[in-house]
Amino acid sequence: MAAQTALPTGSGPSVLVRGAGVSGLTAAVTLAERGARVHVHESGPRVGSGASWKAGGMLAPWCEAESATPEVTGQSLSSLDWWDAHVPGVVRNGTLVLAPARDVGEIARFGRRTAHFTTIGEGEIAALEPDLADRFSRALFFAGEGHVDPRRALVALADRLVALGGKISFNVPAGQAMDGHDWVLDCTGIAARSQMADMRGVRGEMLLLRCPDVGLRRPVRMLHPRIPIYIVPRADHVYMVGATMIESENAGPMTLRSMVEMLGAVYALHPAFGEAEILETGTGLRPSYPDNMPAVRRDGRHIHINGMYRHGFLLSPVRAAEAADIVFGA
Amino acid sequence: MTLFYGTALTSRLMLGTAQYPSPEILSDAVRRAGAGVVTVSLRREAAGSRAGEAFWNLIRELDVPVLPNTAGCHTVREAVTTAQMAREVFGTDWIKLEVIGESDTLQPDMFALVEAARILVEDGFRVFPYMTEDLVGAERLLRAGCEVLMPWGAPIGSGKGLNNLFGLRALRAHFPDVPMVVDAGIGVPSHAAQAMELGYDAVLINTAVAKAGNPAEMARAFALAVEAGRMAYVADPMEERDMAVPSTPVIGQAVL
Numbered sequence: 030m031a032a033q034t035a036l037p038t039g040s041g042p043s044v045l046v047r048g049a050g051v052s053g054l055t056a057a058v059t060l061a062e063r064g065a066r067v068h069v070h071e072s073g074p075r076v077g078s079g080a081s082w083k084a085g086g087m088l089a090p091w092c093e094a095e096s097a098t099p100e101v102t103g104q105s106l107s108s109l110d111w112w113d114a115h116v117p118g119v120v121r122n123g124t125l126v127l128a129p130a131r132d133v134g135e136i137a138r139f140g141r142r143t144a145h146f147t148t149i150g151e152g153e154i155a156a157l158e159p160d161l162a163d164r165f166s167r168a169l170f171f172a173g174e175g176h177v178d179p180r181r182a183l184v185a186l187a188d189r190l191v192a193l194g195g196k197i198s199f200n201v202p203a204g205q206a207m208d209g210h211d212w213v214l215d216c217t218g219i220a221a222r223s224q225m226a227d228m229r230g231v232r233g234e235m236l237l238l239r240c241p242d243v244g245l246r247r248p249v250r251m252l253h254p255r256i257p258i259y260i261v262p263r264a265d266h267v268y269m270v271g272a273t274m275i276e277s278e279n280a281g282p283m284t285l286r287s288m289v290e291m292l293g294a295v296y297a298l299h300p301a302f303g304e305a306e307i308l309e310t311g312t313g314l315r316p317s318y319p320d321n322m323p324a325v326r327r328d329g330r331h332i333h334i335n336g337m338y339r340h341g342f343l344l345s346p347v348r349a350a351e352a353a354d355i356v357f358g359a
Numbered sequence: 360m361t362l363f364y365g366t367a368l369t370s371r372l373m374l375g376t377a378q379y380p381s382p383e384i385l386s387d388a389v390r391r392a393g394a395g396v397v398t399v400s401l402r403r404e405a406a407g408s409r410a411g412e413a414f415w416n417l418i419r420e421l422d423v424p425v426l427p428n429t430a431g432c433h434t435v436r437e438a439v440t441t442a443q444m445a446r447e448v449f450g451t452d453w454i455k456l457e458v459i460g461e462s463d464t465l466q467p468d469m470f471a472l473v474e475a476a477r478i479l480v481e482d483g484f485r486v487f488p489y490m491t492e493d494l495v496g497a498e499r500l501l502r503a504g505c506e507v508l509m510p511w512g513a514p515i516g517s518g519k520g521l522n523n524l525f526g527l528r529a530l531r532a533h534f535p536d537v538p539m540v541v542d543a544g545i546g547v548p549s550h551a552a553q554a555m556e557l558g559y560d561a562v563l564i565n566t567a568v569a570k571a572g573n574p575a576e577m578a579r580a581f582a583l584a585v586e587a588g589r590m591a592y593v594a595d596p597m598e599e600r601d602m603a604v605p606s607t608p609v610i611g612q613a614v615l
Contacts, residue, residue, distance in 0.1 A: 096380050142572060229382075229413030254516055279410035319417065321381035 041065045042356055045210040049073075049197060050081035051179065051341040052323075052334045052348060053216035054186040058115060059349040060214075061193035063357055068210070069190065070201040072220070077183040079218045083235050083313040085261050085271045086179040086342050087248050088112060089124050091145045091171050093343065100322065101340060104347050109175050111346035116185040120247070121175035125158060127168045128252040129297050135252035136167055146171045160243050160299060176248050178263050179342060212356050215333045219314040228336065230278040230314030234287045235271040238295070240305035243268075251294050258294040267308065270295055274339070283310045315339055325351045332356070361538050361560040363507055364453065364485040366424070368395030371555065372585045373426065373540065374578065375399075375565025382417045384574050389421050392578035397423045398455055398563065400430035401445050415448060426487060428455035433468075438475045442484060454479060455487040455509065455542075464514045465543075469496040473503050480504030489542055492526035494533055501537065508537055509563065512554065513544025516566045520550035524557075531558045548577075548584030555588025556596065 041064035046057045049071035061067045071078065090105040113119040126146070128135045140148065146169040155162035157170065187197055203220065215221055222228045245268065248261045261269045273287050288310065295302045318324055318336035323344045326333045332355055334348045360367040374394040379385035389397060399418050401411065418425060427445030432438040435458065442454045458475055460468025467490050476486045480503060488500050492510040500508060510530055513519035521527055522544065531539065541554040542563040551562045564581055571577035 098380065098384075138570075229417075232410075276414035277410045278413055319381065319386070320383040 042211040043068070043209070044212045044214055044356060045070060045208060046214045046216060047203075048079070048216035048218060048220070049076040049183070049187065049199075050079045050216065050218055051077070051084065051183065052218070052337055052345045053214070054183055054190065055345040056214055056216055056334055056349040056352050057190050057195055057197075058186055058193065059346070059353045060356060061190055061195045063353055065353075065356060067190065067193075067195040069187075069195065069197040071197060071199050072201055072203050072217075074199050076187045076197075077180060079220070080233070080313040080315055080337070081179055081183060081218075081341055083233065083272075083311045084179040084341055085235075085248070085259055085269055086177045086182065087124065087174070087259065087261060088119070088176055088343060089171065089174040089248070090343060091143050091174060092124050092126065092250060093340070094144070095139050095142045097340070098320075098322070101344070105340070105343045108343050108346050109173075112177055112182065112342070113175075115189060116177065116182040118181055118185075119175055119177045121173075122247045123157075124171040124174040124176075124248045124250060125154070125161075125168050126171070126250045126252065127154075127161075127165050127298070130166075132253055133167060135254060135257075136169060139252055140169055143169075143171075145173055157247070158245055158249070160245065160301075161249075164299065174248075176261055177342065182342075211330065213331045214352060215331060216335065218335065218337065219316040221333065221335055222316070225318075225333070225335065227319055229276075229317055230280070231317045231338065232275040232277040232279060233272040233313050233315055233339075234275075234283040234291070235269060235311045235313075236283075236288070236291060236307060237263075237309040237311075238268045238270060238302065238305040239266055239308055240268060240302055241266045242301040242304055243299050249298065251298055253294060256290045256294055258291050260295060260298065268295075268305075272339075278314060280312050280314050283312055323348050325355070327355055363487075363538050363560075368424070368561070369393070370395035370582065370585070371561040371589055372551075372582050373398060373542075373561055373563040374568060375563065376418055377430075377565055378569035379574055382414070385569075386417070386421060387575040388568055388578035389423060391575045392568070392582045394423055394578075394582075395561065396426045396563075397421055398426045398428050398565070399449075400428050401441055401448065409448070411448075419449075424453075425449050425451060426453050426455050427451065428489075429457045431459070432457060433459050435471045435475045435478070438471070439478050439482075442475075442479055443482075446484070452484050453487065454484050455489060457489045465516075466514065467491055467511070469493060469499075472496070473499045476500055476505050477503040487540070492523055492530050494530060497530060497534060497537075501534070506537070507540065508534065509540045509542040511543040512541045512550065515543045517544050518546025518567060519544050520546055521553055521557075527554070527557055527559075548580045551581050552584040552588035552591070555585055556591050558592050561585075 043066040046069045057067045088109045090102045094102045245262045250259045317338040321338045323337045373396040375398045429438040429441040458471040513522040538560045540561040
């Protein structure tokens with residue numbers, strides 16, 4: 030499809046959003062809701078052609094506090110409501126944090142760094158996740174957290190944008206001029222690396238499995254001193270397993286070591302995963318600033334929303350609102 | 360001042376750079392520690408196409424001498440190749456040599472370590488071997504051309520402190536003139552102070568700082584402990600005794 034140059038009609042400011050990943054689409058929808066005329070240019074053939082497509086989609090502000098600064102938790106508390114109000118399929122049934130028997134000390138450490146959880150025993154674990162009955166004696170349960178399927182959510186956001194009168198054009202070559210727009214929002218993730226001197230990519234690897242023999246209802250974080258993983262249920266007994274964190278900008282295929290480590294952890298969670306089909310392996314680069322904190326940066330009438338690191342789904346609604354405040358002069 | 364391959368360090372605290380919540384927090388921790396050296400590992404997927412360049416630049420910007428390591432290598436060949444990449448990336452012939460022999464304890468493979476050290480020394484490297492506290496292994500490493508030794512305190516990341524005090528004392532006593540660094544297993548500052556009190560020349564910490572709730576504050580705590588331990592060693596501590604020795608004069612008092 031060629032780039033459409035006609036602007037959406039209306040009287041609000043016209044905004045060109047570059048990138049149809051999670052930060053671009055949340056910003057586009059937020060701006061359109063406030064009355065902006067929004068046109069999204071995506072260089073790929075569909076929404077989410079970058080790191081967003083590989084995301085876990087966990088909306089877990091309290092669990093993230095284990096490794097992130099308190100600002101991440103503080104700023105993201107409203108995200109769950111935002112997603113619930115904007116896309117179908119947001120599940121709000123909490124997060125379960127477990128550890129293999131020999132690493133059970135990790136649970137105490139995780140608990141010290143986080144808040145808003147209850148420590149639960151065997152019976153409560155079985156009640157929440159019947160398939161994990163008799164497998165773990167202790168867990169942390171973060172009841173207030175949720176998750177969403179990132180791919181479905183991005184498609185739903187794109188539909189919503191169009192319903193609001195916005196436009197999306199695919200296969201648009203990068204670096205198009207402002208094209209008469211009042212504002213340009215660059216949300217191109219790692220593709221903006223050459224423009225942002227302090228940006229780096231942090232490699233992440235993920236897997237999609239299908240396992241009809243296991244029925245998990247909520248994200249499970251399996252703690253381990255070296256290989257912590259999470260497993261997030263999608264529809265139809267599909268599970269997303271993630272994710273490595275490697276200080277590398279190599280976006281090449283998953284390594285055998287990463288796959289063995291991740292699959293070993295999944296197998297330890299439940300042996301029935303041994304029969305799972307591996308549907309997909311993926312690698313992405315998380316766009317990251319030195320403080321690993323997503324940021325809105327302004328340069329005249331150009332605004333960058335970037336550096337989402339591992340907080341894209343968690344913090345993009347907040348950064349979108351900040352960018353919209355700039356556009357509308359709030 | 361202890362010299363490590365002819366270089367005097369500004370601090371006896373060496374800091375690893377992995378596992379921090381962000382590069383910014385790592386940078387704060389290095390500053391607060393006043394670290395004399397930072398170590399950095401080269402995952403091979405990062406080294407191949409210099410894909411780790413962005414992170415390595417952040418390490419270089421810390422402006423602290425860099426000691427690259429061969430973390431995660433299980434064979435002589437992997438370790439040698441990684442060391443060669445590290446020399447190219449960081450422009451230093453220093454290498455912390457790790458050859459892991461057992462995956463649960465990440466215990467060094469002393470046989471492969473000696474072999475890799477020999478190859479690297481011949482190739483012009485200045486090798487800092489990560490080793491168990493084995494006296495014979497130490498002898499072999501020195502014979503292979505190592506001029507610094509790095510015995511473990513406990514398994515990497517375990518935080519268990521100095522697991523074998525007898526062994527560490529013996530090692531120190533056997534090689535009084537060899538610069539030695541306790542590497543791995545240190546969990547809290549008192550462990551680091553203890554290593555320094557034993558006469559070790561430096562300690563290397565990573566997980567205990569990176570995984571602390573406040574890494575920068577913990578880095579400072581370790582710096583103080585290392586300084587205290589070193590001062591205590593130099594000040595020559597008293598001998599331990601089995602019987603009480605009153606610290607106030609007892610002359611004139613009845614002893615029953």
